[in-house]
Each structure stands twice: as C-alpha cells, then as structure tokens.
Amino acid sequence: MVEQLDDMETKLNEQIEKNISLNKRLAESVADGILDSVSEGLALSQKEKLASLAESVEFESEEEYREKLETLKESYFSRTPATKSEAPQTLSEGVDTTIAPTAAGMDAYVRALGAFSKN
16 A cells, blocks of 8 residues: 555656646746737847846736736837937037137147138
C-alpha cells in the first residue's frame, strides 16, 4: 500500500508540473497575441520597444494585461505631433545689432567680421 501511495503521489506531482507548464505556455501565447494586437500600427522599432516594456508587465488576466499595454503604448508612443510654430524663427531675433565701441586697433577686425557676416 505504501509503495502504491508513493507511486500515485509521484504521478500526481508529474501531472501537476505538466499542468503548470501548459498553463504558463498558454498565458504566454495569449499575452503575445494581445501584444500583437495592441502594437498594431506602430513602427517596427516601436513594436520592439513596447515588447521590451511589456516584459515587466505581469499577466494576471487578459483584460488587465491589455489595459496595461494600452497605457504603455499611449505613454510612450502618443500620436499627437509636436506643435510647430507658425513661422520659422531665426537665431538673430531679439539680438541687439548695434556695434559696441571698440578700441582703435580692434576697429579693423570688427569691420572685417561685419563684412564677412553679411556675405
């Protein structure tokens, strides 16, 4: 009887380990499917970034996992473009262009630089 009990316990433990392994593989497969659907429309580099971020997300249920991935996607890959200014700004805006007084020896250099900057 004791041998049979030990044998049955060993078989039960093997079946439990197989069950755990299968459930883990199923969860990974479902998580991959959700990741694929959430990352649809992203560039390849963005999909890879989202996949690396998703590795730290724990899979508890399909709905929670999808919500967490959607949040990551919105946080890192928002589609709102940066606002562009109406007219391009130049570096000289707001710069005082009056020539400051210089020493006598520096006058020639300042004129040369002034002529050079106008070309």
